Amino acid sequence: MRFAVTYHIRSDAASIEARAQGIAVEQSVEMPLGGIQDSAVLVDIVGQVDGIADIGNDLFAVRIMLAGATIGEDAGQFLNMLFGNTSLHEDVLLHDAEIPGTLRLACGGPRHGIAGLRQRLGVPHRAFTGSALKPQGLSPDQLGGLAEQFASGGLDFVKDDHGLADQSYSRFASRVRSCAAGISRGTKITGHPTRYIPSLTGNLDQLRTQAALARNEGLDCVMVAPMISGFSNVQALVADFPDMAFFAHPSMGGLRISPGLLIGKLFRLIGCDAVVFPSHGGRFGYSPAMCLALAENARGNDPGCPALPVPAGGMTIDRTAEILDFYGPDTMLLIGGNLLLARERIAGEAAAFARAVADHTFTRG
Secondary structure, three states: OEEEEEEEEEOOOOOHHHHHHHHHHHOOOOOOHHHOOOHHHHHHOOOEEEEEEEEEOOEEEEEEEEEHHHOOOOHHHHHHHHHOHHHHOOOEEEEEEOOOHHHHHHHOOOOOHHHHHHHHHOOOOOOEEEEEEOOOOOOHHHHHHHHHHHHHOOOOEEEEOOOOOOEOOEOHHHHHHHHHHHHHHHHHHHOOOOEEEOEOOOOHHHHHHHHHHHHHOOOOEEEEOHHHHOHHHHHHHHHHOOOOEEEEOOOOOOOOEOHHHHHHHHHHHOOOOEEEEEOOOOOOOOOHHHHHHHHHHHOOOOOOOOOEEEEEOOOOHHHHHHHHHHHOOOOEEEOOHHHHOOHHHHHHHHHHHHHHHHOOOOOOO
C-alpha cells in the first residue's frame, strides 16, 4: 500500500523530472538504484513519481507515492519519511500528504476535540476565549495571581506561555499548583469552569511526570510543542493520558512544511485536541487563505474527532468580531499580550473580551 506526498519544488523545466526522481529515491531508499539487488525493494519500496505540475514562477508540484511499509505505526517515522533528508534542500517545501490507514488507526487523532471541550466548559455553541501567562521570569505566585485575574474575567482557557518550562525562577510543580489555585479562586467568583493549561516540556519521562502532576492537581488540559518534544513522544503521551485534552503549540513549526499540513493535519493526527497557530494580521506572515485551510484541516475528522483551531500571535481585542467571522464559532480566540497591557485592569478587560465573544452574532458559519 502506498500513500501520496506532494512537494513544491523550485526548478527549471529541464531539471524537474530528475529532481522529482531524486526525491522519490531520497525519501525511500536513499541510495543509487543500481546498487539494489533485491527486486522486491525496487518494486515495493522505492518511491514512485506520480505526477509533475507546473504551478508557475519556476515552481512545480510533484506528487510522489511512498510505501506505507516504511512507516509502521510511528508518527515520528512518518514525518521522517515525508521530509527527512529532503528538508535539507532549501528549494523544496512539503506541501501535503495522505495519511496511511494503519497510522491513522495507531495514532487515533484527538480523543476529545471540539465536542469534548464544549462539554467540559459548558459552552454548546459560541467560540472559546483564552489567554496566556506571560512574561517569563515571574514567580509561581505571580503567575498564579495573573491566572486568577484571567479566570475572574470569565475566560474559558488560561495557558502557560510556551516558553515556561521548569526554570529555576518557576519550577513546573510550583507553578502548576499556584496557577491551578489561582484559577480555582477566579472560578469561585464567576461560576464559570475556566481551564488552566500547563505547558509540558522535557524528555518523555519528564513529560509523563508533568502530565501526572497536572492530573493530580485536578487539571484535564495540557499543552505540548510537537516539534520540540517529538511526534513519537506526543503520540505516546496522548495514549498514556486519554483523559487529558492536548493543546499543540506551533513552536519550531516554521520549517519548509505547509502549516496547513503540519499544524492542521499532522498535529491532529498525533492526538492534539486543539492547535494553536499564528493568524493573519498579527505578528506572523500567514495569509488568510493558509489560515483558513489550516483551520479546516484541524476541524476535519480523519483521523479522530475534529480538533479546535486556536488563532493567536498578536491578536487584539478590537479585532474580535473580524476574527470570529473569519473562522466561525468552532474556534478559540487566544489574546495574550493585548490583555496584559491592561495591567491592573486585566480582569475587567478579560471580562469585556469574554462578553464580546459571547454576544457576537456570526456573519459566517
